[in-house]
Amino acid sequence: MSSRSGAGLELRQLGREVGGRCLLDRLDLQVAPGECVALLGPSGCGKSTTLRLVAGLDPASGGQVLLDGVDLSGRSPGERQVAMVFQSYALYPHLSVEGNLDLGLKVRGMARRERQRRIDATLELLQLGELRQRRPAQLSGGQRQRVALARALLRQPRIVLLDEPMSNLDAQLREDLRPELRRLLCGREQPVIYVTHDQQEAVGMADRIALLDAGRLQQVGSPRELYTNPANRFVAAFLGRPAINLLTIEPGRQLGLRPEHLRLGDDGALAARLLRREWWGHQQLLWFDSQWGTLRVLTAPEAPMPQEPRLGWQRQHELWFDTESGARLAA
Amino acid sequence: MKSRTVTLLLMLPALLLLAAVFLYPMLRYGWLSLQASSVLTGLVPVPNGGANWGRLLDDARFWTDAGQTLRFALCSVILELLGGLALALLLHRPLRGRGALRALTLLPWALPTTVMALGWRWILNDPHGPLNAAIHSLGGSSYGFLSTPATTWFFVVLADVWKTMPFVALLLLAGLQTIPADLEEALRLEGASRFQILRRLTLPLLVPYLTLALLFRLAQALGVFDLIQVLTGGGPAGSTESLALYAYLNAMRFLDFGYASTVMLATFLLLLVSLGGGWLLLRRHGLERTTERAA
Numbered sequence: 001m002s003s004r005s006g007a008g009l010e011l012r013q014l015g016r017e018v019g020g021r022c023l024l025d026r027l028d029l030q031v032a033p034g035e036c037v038a039l040l041g042p043s044g045c046g047k048s049t050t051l052r053l054v055a056g057l058d059p060a061s062g063g064q065v066l067l068d069g070v071d072l073s074g075r076s077p078g079e080r081q082v083a084m085v086f087q088s089y090a091l092y093p094h095l096s097v098e099g100n101l102d103l104g105l106k107v108r109g110m111a112r113r114e115r116q117r118r119i120d121a122t123l124e125l126l127q128l129g130e131l132r133q134r135r136p137a138q139l140s141g142g143q144r145q146r147v148a149l150a151r152a153l154l155r156q157p158r159i160v161l162l163d164e165p166m167s168n169l170d171a172q173l174r175e176d177l178r179p180e181l182r183r184l185l186c187g188r189e190q191p192v193i194y195v196t197h198d199q200q201e202a203v204g205m206a207d208r209i210a211l212l213d214a215g216r217l218q219q220v221g222s223p224r225e226l227y228t229n230p231a232n233r234f235v236a237a238f239l240g241r242p243a244i245n246l247l248t249i250e251p252g253r254q255l256g257l258r259p260e261h262l263r264l265g266d267d268g269a270l271a272a273r274l275l276r277r278e279w280w281g282h283q284q285l286l287w288f289d290s291q292w293g294t295l296r297v298l299t300a301p302e303a304p305m306p307q308e309p310r311l312g313w314q315r316q317h318e319l320w321f322d323t324e325s326g327a328r329l330a331a
Numbered sequence: 332m333k334s335r336t337v338t339l340l341l342m343l344p345a346l347l348l349l350a351a352v353f354l355y356p357m358l359r360y361g362w363l364s365l366q367a368s369s370v371l372t373g374l375v376p377v378p379n380g381g382a383n384w385g386r387l388l389d390d391a392r393f394w395t396d397a398g399q400t401l402r403f404a405l406c407s408v409i410l411e412l413l414g415g416l417a418l419a420l421l422l423h424r425p426l427r428g429r430g431a432l433r434a435l436t437l438l439p440w441a442l443p444t445t446v447m448a449l450g451w452r453w454i455l456n457d458p459h460g461p462l463n464a465a466i467h468s469l470g471g472s473s474y475g476f477l478s479t480p481a482t483t484w485f486f487v488v489l490a491d492v493w494k495t496m497p498f499v500a501l502l503l504l505a506g507l508q509t510i511p512a513d514l515e516e517a518l519r520l521e522g523a524s525r526f527q528i529l530r531r532l533t534l535p536l537l538v539p540y541l542t543l544a545l546l547f548r549l550a551q552a553l554g555v556f557d558l559i560q561v562l563t564g565g566g567p568a569g570s571t572e573s574l575a576l577y578a579y580l581n582a583m584r585f586l587d588f589g590y591a592s593t594v595m596l597a598t599f600l601l602l603l604v605s606l607g608g609g610w611l612l613l614r615r616h617g618l619e620r621t622t623e624r625a626a
């Protein structure tokens with residue numbers, strides 16, 4: 001990560017309000033050149049809103065978008081040199097793959113020969129050469145996604161934005177495409193913002209994750225930081241599957257314990273009764289009932305079940321939250 | 332094979348109905364066009380060996396009307412498509428009170444043609460109509476808009492465009508709404524101007540809807556009757572007479588059913604040729620795309 005001040009993309013107090021409803025609340029975020037930041041959160045959290053503000057497709061109601069220290073606020077989408085991959089891919093249905101790539105360059109008035117050269121190079125890079133004459137309707141989901149990506153990379157944008165680019169693909173394909181997407185997008189000069197609601201995808205794609213909820217930034221940091229040191233209950237609960245156990249042990253405070261941090265034995269602090277087993281092959285998920293409610297516990301698939309099971313944990317793994325506000329409390 | 336039989340059986344009621352209201356009259360016209368059946372024969376059909384068709388070929392009034400009808404149809408349909416497109420693009424934009432505006436736009440189309448034509452006839456009335464009243468108040472003298480061929484023709488086209496533009500606009504608006512918003516946004520990100528978006532994206536995607544509007548309107552305009560009957564009665568001096576009106580006059584005024592049938596059938600054939608030609612021409616450009624997109 002380059003740390004030259006001002007280089008890359010910077011969102012400063014960026015906000016959007018429509019009809020008195022706040023969609024995005026004064027977001028501060030920096031994306032270094034070549035860095036990929038994932039905007040993660042449930043639907044309606046403001047992540048797509050952020051992307052549209054950076055692209056200039058919607059007007060911001062406050063704040064600035066700076067690229068290498070230059071304010072983009074007054075500029076139209078076309079002037080921002082932003083490439084965007086839409087969730088739907090937004091391929092032009094009446095044009096072939098080649099035509100889809102060509103239209104943007106044509107609109108910019110690029111010479112024919114130069115256009116052809118770039119299109120050929122990009123089609124080569126993404127192994128789309130054989131499909132160049134096909135219309136979008138004749139392509140599979142994965143192929144469409146690659147065409148959309150090709151169209152975005154074609155004109156060497158200064159910012160790359162991806163809006164849930166894989167949500168229309170099946171799980172297997174998503175996993176297969178992730179390394180390719182990383183290879184193509186990240187580690188170039190541009191800052192990349194990757195919007196997703198899928199934490200696996202965010203962890204797999206991004207250098208850092210910015211987690212949003214209800215228009216507010218909850219926490220930003222590396223996946224490991226967010227997982228081990230969540231700023232609040234929302235972050236702790238959103239990241240990690242199976243989800244963290246939240247136990248109300250004393251008034252005003254909640255204890256968070258990750259399923260993999262609970263130890264099954266006959267000497268733990270908490271007596272528990274087995275409710276259900278889910279066998280996952282490499283692990284098993286056990287559901288226990290206890291005096292503090294239901295608990296999820298991850299164990300090895302062959303872990304023996306004691307006669308009178310008890311659950312224990314280490315103090316260092318305890319995460320405490322304020323019951324009311326959800327804020328993280330010191331242990 | 333079996334499913335084909337079922338298909339045919341299921342379509343049979345509709346086919347029978349079509350045959351009753353369309354095929355039978357056509358065959359009847361065909362038969363009547365080979366008969367003399369007028370006041371002279373006491374309205375009894377007497378075979379006259381194709382004399383009606385010979386008369387048609389020499390009938391200058393028929394060919395003049397054919398030219399007038401074609402000219403009317405082309406002018407009004409082209410203007411309707413252009414105006415309808417502009418209107419649809421306007422109504423597609425997010426405007427305050429868009430719903431009310433859309434409803435209001437449809438008003439001329441919802442009005443019965445006869446009522447609308449009567450309205451125009453009064454507006455253009457010489458010397459009492461509102462248009463002449465306006466000219467009077469500006470110090471001019473009244474003008475016979477419906478007694479000069481050129482102005483009459485202009486107002487006939489104008490009335491037709493005014494009435495049917497909303498229909499075209501509605502059809503094209505439906506087409507515009509099938510275009511996902513992110514296509515336009517993707518092109519905006521490429522730096523396309525509004526005109527480039529219209530030309531490179533919106534219009535190509537609207538072609539199927541434009542074709543549909545064109546064929547619908549062409550068929551109606553080539554058969555125009557009620558507007559002209561009420562607004563001008565075909566005048567002045569037959570300058571706005573359409574083929575449908577001429578056929579009607581032959582049947583209802585001259586009581587020459589044999590020749591009226593001949594004119595009717597010839598009109599139908601002309602219509603078929605124009606529509607078929609138009610369709611073939613457009614299919615090459617547009618319709619294959621529609622089917623492809625649907626697939």
